[in-house]
Amino acid sequence: MKEGEENMEPVKVGLLGLGTVGGGTINLLQENAEEIMRRAGRGIEVIHACARDLNKPRICDTEGISLSTDPNEVVDNPDVDVILELIGGEGMARDVMLRAIENGKHIVTANKALIAKHGNEIFAAAEARGVIVAFEAAVAGGIPIIKGLREGLAANRIEWLAGIINGTGNFILTEMRDEDRDFADVLAEAQRLGYAEADPTFDVEGIDAAHKLAIMASIAFGMPLKFDRVYTEGITHVTRDDVTFAEELGYRIKHLGIARRTWNGIELRVHPTLIPERQLIANVDGVMNAVVVKGNMVGPTLYYGAGAGAEPTASAVVADLIDVVRALSCAPESRVPHLGVHPHALADESILAMDEVETAYYLRMQVVDRPGVLADLTRTFADLEISIEAVVQKEPPPGESLVTIILLTRTVQERQMVKAMEMLGKMDAIFGDVTRIRLEYLQ
Numbered sequence: 001m002k003e004g005e006e007n008m009e010p011v012k013v014g015l016l017g018l019g020t021v022g023g024g025t026i027n028l029l030q031e032n033a034e035e036i037m038r039r040a041g042r043g044i045e046v047i048h049a050c051a052r053d054l055n056k057p058r059i060c061d062t063e064g065i066s067l068s069t070d071p072n073e074v075v076d077n078p079d080v081d082v083i084l085e086l087i088g089g090e091g092m093a094r095d096v097m098l099r100a101i102e103n104g105k106h107i108v109t110a111n112k113a114l115i116a117k118h119g120n121e122i123f124a125a126a127e128a129r130g131v132i133v134a135f136e137a138a139v140a141g142g143i144p145i146i147k148g149l150r151e152g153l154a155a156n157r158i159e160w161l162a163g164i165i166n167g168t169g170n171f172i173l174t175e176m177r178d179e180d181r182d183f184a185d186v187l188a189e190a191q192r193l194g195y196a197e198a199d200p201t202f203d204v205e206g207i208d209a210a211h212k213l214a215i216m217a218s219i220a221f222g223m224p225l226k227f228d229r230v231y232t233e234g235i236t237h238v239t240r241d242d243v244t245f246a247e248e249l250g251y252r253i254k255h256l257g258i259a260r261r262t263w264n265g266i267e268l269r270v271h272p273t274l275i276p277e278r279q280l281i282a283n284v285d286g287v288m289n290a291v292v293v294k295g296n297m298v299g300p301t302l303y304y305g306a307g308a309g310a311e312p313t314a315s316a317v318v319a320d321l322i323d324v325v326r327a328l329s330c331a332p333e334s335r336v337p338h339l340g341v342h343p344h345a346l347a348d349e350s351i352l353a354m355d356e357v358e359t360a361y362y363l364r365m366q367v368v369d370r371p372g373v374l375a376d377l378t379r380t381f382a383d384l385e386i387s388i389e390a391v392v393q394k395e396p397p398p399g400e401s402l403v404t405i406i407l408l409t410r411t412v413q414e415r416q417m418v419k420a421m422e423m424l425g426k427m428d429a430i431f432g433d434v435t436r437i438r439l440e441y442l443q
């Protein structure tokens, strides 16, 4: 080998997981090999991979790759330079990731659950060992939002961000609106297409979005990961009626993750949200994701693209892999810090309890059709100093006596709205539960 040619050896990769993302990654590395070589400056070769069941049919060709069922065999392989962790979960994945770090391997992962919950420990271990843990694929799949926040917006103080960050949930809400389809049926389709998590309650109950929000918020505000402080509400209680009424009033219902810096702390919340239909993000449909980030200098910026699926997610995995290859020759202290600010500069920001958060509301209730009911309702809100933005009364279908009232409030502290809900619960003119969905203008 001539002098200067040492680094032209292909980088050797160990791949954990041969499912949707792992299979997509092998395919992408094969299909775009030439382009990747031009960008990374070196070839990239998967030499060892693992999966639970080696006889399962795959979306990729594993010829020439050593295969194991035990991830530890891959992370202990002395020839492997970089590990791609694409098995998911928190138990085995955490153990093998820490073992890989101990072995001095760089890691690329798509595992948002692991980073959101154990990222502080994992990054500390990686920094101590001088290795990189890259996680672009973990948030909004193929959209380069980690790079955008951590590098593209590095000059800004981030004021807030809001995102549609679960493709499965957005697919369900979109199909409910456009196709009048059954919730379970749409979820089954998302699972078939490889979008849903191994446990799909993570998608519909907002846990997956909370993982991703926790990661983005840490980078946006330069603070350690605080997944357990994210208020999390899913989409299972959103009805087709709410979707339709919201549209009639000029809003769309989206499942948003919101992180906002306020004068007294940081809001971290995931919940269904009405947003004005004129907002670009209100028109992000199907499995697509989008994140709006407001920086104090740049203003609002929008990132849009596919948040799930084999190829889009592999796009982020391989982009990280190329970054790692480029960084191999640079000193650890010159690398982009894991959370965008240097570990010693991470600030322990206070996170607001949900009852301190301020937002507007959409309320829907069924009331007895008799004089004075609307007056009682508005008096209740006036007593709690909650201003009403709009009230709409729907005529009952023929033969029915209950009237549907939709009420939009102005911005109010959650604590006041909880009191209002208690008072509405005691009014005998209201039948059944009052539906409450938060409303944001995103300005």
Ligand SMILES: NC(=O)c1ccc[n+]([C@@H]2O[C@H](COP(=O)([O-])OP(=O)(O)OC[C@H]3O[C@@H](n4cnc5c(N)ncnc54)[C@H](O)[C@@H]3O)[C@@H](O)[C@H]2O)c1
Residues within 6 Å of the ligand: 016, 017, 018, 019, 020, 021, 022, 050, 051, 052, 053, 069, 070, 071, 086, 087, 088, 089, 092, 110, 111, 112, 137, 138, 141, 194, 195, 196, 197, 198, 307, 308, 309, 310, 313
């Ligand atoms: N599917 C997507 O669109 C998508 C998008 C972004 C991020 N992710 C994340 O990527 C990761 C992988 O997701 P996926 O959809 O590819 O999952 P998958 O279920 O399709 O594939 C998982 C693979 O890991 C292997 N595996 C799991 N546990 C193992 C163990 N203990 N030992 C050996 N092999 C094991 C399985 O055999 C399988 O090959 C998850 O963290 C997921 O959250 C997925």
Ligand SMILES: N[C@@H](CCO)C(=O)O
Residues within 6 Å of the ligand: 138, 140, 141, 165, 166, 167, 168, 169, 195, 196, 197, 203, 208, 307, 308, 309
């Ligand atoms: N289950 C996730 C995969 C991407 O993280 C989603 O539907 O968005």
Ligand code: NA
Residues within 6 Å of the ligand: 136, 137, 138, 139, 140, 141, 142, 143, 144, 145, 146, 316
């Ligand atoms: Na991403």
